[in-house]
Amino acid sequence: xxxxxxxxxxxxxxxxxxxxxxxxxxxxxxxxxxxxxxxxxxxxxxxxxxxxxxxxxxxxxxxxxxxxxxxxxxxxxxxxxxxxxxxxxxxxxxxxxxxxxxxxxxxxxxxxxxxxxxxxxxxxxxxxxxxxxxxxxxxxxxxxxxxxxxxxxxxxxxxxxxxxxxxxxxxxxxxxxxxxxxxxxxxxxxxxxxxxxxxxxxxxxxxxxxxxxxxxxxxxxxxxxxxxxxxxxxxxxxxxxxxxxxxxxxxxxxxxxxxxxxxxxxxxxxxxxxxxxxxxxxxxxxxxxxxxxxxxxxxxxxxxxxxxxxxxxxxxxxxxxxxxxxxxxxxxxxxxxxxxxxxxxxxxxxxxxxxxxxxxxxxxxxxxxxxxxxxxxxxxxxxxxxxxxxxxxxxxxxxxxxxxxxxxxxxxxxxxxxxxxxxxxxxxxxxxx
RNA sequence: GGCAGAUUACCCGAGUGGCCAAAGGGGGCUGACUGUAAAUCAGCUGGCAACGCCUUCACUGGUUCGAAUCCAGUAUCUGCCA
Numbered sequence: 001x002x003x004x005x006x007x008x009x010x011x012x013x014x015x016x017x018x019x020x021x022x023x024x025x026x027x028x029x030x031x032x033x034x035x036x037x038x039x040x041x042x043x044x045x046x047x048x049x050x051x052x053x054x055x056x057x058x059x060x061x062x063x064x065x066x067x068x069x070x071x072x073x074x075x076x077x078x079x080x081x082x083x084x085x086x087x088x089x090x091x092x093x094x095x096x097x098x099x100x101x102x103x104x105x106x107x108x109x110x111x112x113x114x115x116x117x118x119x120x121x122x123x124x125x126x127x128x129x130x131x132x133x134x135x136x137x138x139x140x141x142x143x144x145x146x147x148x149x150x151x152x153x154x155x156x157x158x159x160x161x162x163x164x165x166x167x168x169x170x171x172x173x174x175x176x177x178x179x180x181x182x183x184x185x186x187x188x189x190x191x192x193x194x195x196x197x198x199x200x201x202x203x204x205x206x207x208x209x210x211x212x213x214x215x216x217x218x219x220x221x222x223x224x225x226x227x228x229x230x231x232x233x234x235x236x237x238x239x240x241x242x243x244x245x246x247x248x249x250x251x252x253x254x255x256x257x258x259x260x261x262x263x264x265x266x267x268x269x270x271x272x273x274x275x276x277x278x279x280x281x282x283x284x285x286x287x288x289x290x291x292x293x294x295x296x297x298x299x300x301x302x303x304x305x306x307x308x309x310x311x312x313x314x315x316x317x318x319x320x321x322x323x324x325x326x327x328x329x330x331x332x333x334x335x336x337x338x339x340x341x342x343x344x345x346x347x348x349x350x351x352x353x354x355x356x357x358x359x360x361x362x363x364x365x366x367x368x369x370x371x372x373x374x375x376x377x378x379x380x381x382x383x384x385x386x387x388x389x390x391x392x393x394x395x396x397x398x399x400x401x402x403x404x405x406x407x408x409x410x411x412x413x414x415x416x417x418x419x420x421x422x423x424x425x426x427x428x429x430x431x432x433x
Numbered sequence: 434g435g436c437a438g439a440u441u442a443c444c445c446g447a448g449u450g451g452c453c454a455a456a457g458g459g460g461g462c463u464g465a466c467u468g469u470a471a472a473u474c475a476g477c478u479g480g481c482a483a484c485g486c487c488u489u490c491a492c493u494g495g496u497u498c499g500a501a502u503c504c505a506g507u508a509u510c511u512g513c514c515a
Contacts, residue, residue, distance in 0.1 A: 058469050079468075117468045126470085151470075164470040190468075241468090269468065297468035304467075319469045326472050327465085342462070372472095380472060 017044055017235035018187070018264050020293045026310065029408045035285035035312030038402050041265075041293050043109040043187035044234035045101055048076045050293065050314040051402075053300070053395040054111060055388055056322065059084050060094070060104040063322045064380040065388065067106045073357055073389040074396065078106050079317045082180045082189075083115035083172065087163055091183035099185030099233075111317070112186040113297075114177045114219075116241060116269070119159050120195035123152035125271075154194055156211055174218035182226045182236060188295075190267050191219035191258075193241040198271045205245045213257050216240045220261050237264035239295060242284050246276050255287030265293035268313065278307035285312025300391050302418045306411040309398050316395065321387035326380045328372050331390040333417050339383065344369040357389035 019042045026036030041048040048054075055062045055075040062070050062078060070078065080100055085091055097103035100110045126149075151162045158173030177192035193212045196205055223238045240258035244250030258266065268284050281296060288294060293314045299305060300318030308316065321331070328340040332352040339351075350360035351368070359368070359382040371379035394414065401410040 054468095056469070063469080064472085081469080084469080111468090113468045118470090121468095122470070193468095195468080267468075272467090274467095295468085299467055301467065316467095318467050319471090320467050323469065323471065323473085324466060327474090329466080338464075340462090375472075377472070 018042065018237040020265065020291060020314075022291065023050075024403045026402045026407055027405070034310060035282060036310045036402060036407070037312070037314070038399050039293065039314055041109070041188075041315070043237065045107065045109045045187050046076075048109055048315065049399060051309045051395050051399050052076050052315050053305075053392045054079045054295075054315055054317040055392075056317050056319045057104070057106075058319070059088070060100060062384070062388070064326065064377070064384045065322070067104055069358065069381075069385055070106070070388070071108065073385055074392045075108075075388060077109040077111060077187075077315075078104075079111035079113060080104075080184065080186065081115070081117075082112045082177055082184060083118045083161065085112075085184055086115070086180045087165055087170070091180040094185060095183035101185070109188070110186040111188045111295075112181045112184050112190070114181065114190040114192040114241075115159075115161075115172050116177075116190065116193035116195050117298075118161065119152050119154055119193075120197060120271070121152075122161060122164070123150050123154060123159075124200070125197050126150050126152070154208075154211070156214075158192075159194075174215040175222045178219055178222040178226055182223075182230060182233075185233065186236065187234070188237045188239060188265070189223075190297075191216045191238060191240045191263070193243060193267075193269060195269055196243065196245060196271070198245070198273065200245070202245075202247065205243075205247060205250060209243050209250055209254055212241065212243050213254065216258050216261060216263075220263065224262075239263055239265040239267045239293075241267040241269045241297070242288075243270050245270055246273060246280065248283055251280055251283045252287050255284050259288050263292070265295065267295045267297050269297045274301075274304065277304055278311045281308050281311035281313050302394060303415050305391070305395060306398060306415060309395070309402075310407070310411065318391070321391050322384045325383035325387045328379070328383065329387075330383050331387050333414070334420070335418055339365060339369050340372055341369075351383070351386045352390070355386060355389065356393075357386045359383070359386040359389075 021040045021042070023038035023040065026034045028034045039050045041050060053075070054077045055070055057063075057078040058081040060080050082091070085094060094100055094103050100112065101107060151164055153160045158171055158176070161170045161172055162168070163170060172192065174192045178189070181189040192215050194208045194215070196208050200208070219238065219240075227235065240261060240263040242251065242254045242258060244254045266284070266288055268281060272280060277299070285294065294312060295315040295317070296308045296313040298318055299308055299316045300320045305316060324336070328338050329336050330339050330351045333354055344365045347365040347369070349365055350363070351365060352360055363382055368379050368382050371382070397410060398407065401407040
């Protein structure tokens, strides 16, 4: 097997097209040096000032938002998904189009996720509610939810996916994910990993983590191979993904293992419990090379963002701003609320009177409420623009605050306002802006 | 004018003697959503002092231990015939 003899730690000559420059170091509230920092990621398609929130555009579109609007609202980069684009329209189409950015008319930096998330979302996480009393512990994946067919099944070499579009079987492996991601052509790619769930036992997490480690080696090998054979293309950076669930020893070991490989940066993945998020990011930040960027996958709640930044995460992505927007939820500095509520029918104020987004500059809650209730699609667009702007700006403000030395004050103020404004458990309180 | 059929909760629509405060949709209300199987999903949707009670299946009156369901009359609507 060629990848077994490959030295994944050797450097690659074309890495100069990708770089990460450290900026200001965050000081702890007691004045000590912390893991948080600002920085600048340079890619062939532009720079990303970090910390930064990356807009998710799974199928080469940030759902309901034109790329021009994505740029206007301040998003610095877009993250698409290799598995979804491989299924439709096919990564060869994106390759022929000149890459993801050209295909979707986005001139800035781009990311692709490897398909690793789908190992979980279409596999053990496929069933929405896992009833632990009926979990079959006999299989290799002990978070299997019986009673519903899975669309992803893992083995040591890769994953079989059953297409949710037409039922076709598709094989994904580290090599295939790399090939697909190279064809898609994003500036930053993620190594193919296995995402586990919190329901998996420690034994399974250990087994899975070793699989992800071997896959990481194979991804690096195949990445270099493809970089050489596709030499006319811009250099694409590769981030390894740190798993290990909530276990400190596993997380630290994963960081040491992958940190020694020739990755350009790292993703921190896994189903994380909110309470442990900062701690886990902190372990990773301590172990990973300081001069490489760290992307925390799938996070956007204000408390999570601030905690992650404080503990050393540089970039984030999340489907939440656009997904909840399509279900009528909008963010405000005082919490998240459902615009479909009757109370907004004659509320002629903007979604947030502190927001500078296009939606808030031109439209009222009452109008967007009406659009949503009457199933007019522009409601999705308007709320998505707002929500995406809300998170982008929150992270931008955090970056500025690190440089200004006011991060901890901003964190305290932002979080206390946001969660104080949430409806109480009785649901009696309405939005206060 | 004659004959036949209809009338169920906000709307549509099941139900044709007790398991019916009444299926299923829609609509409405509330909530959830963290590397997108997601314009999705879940709960509630006659009233109340609520493991029980009260008022509902066009209206009025019957039959029956018991009626949305059976009978009679009335009203309205729809077909066909004159």
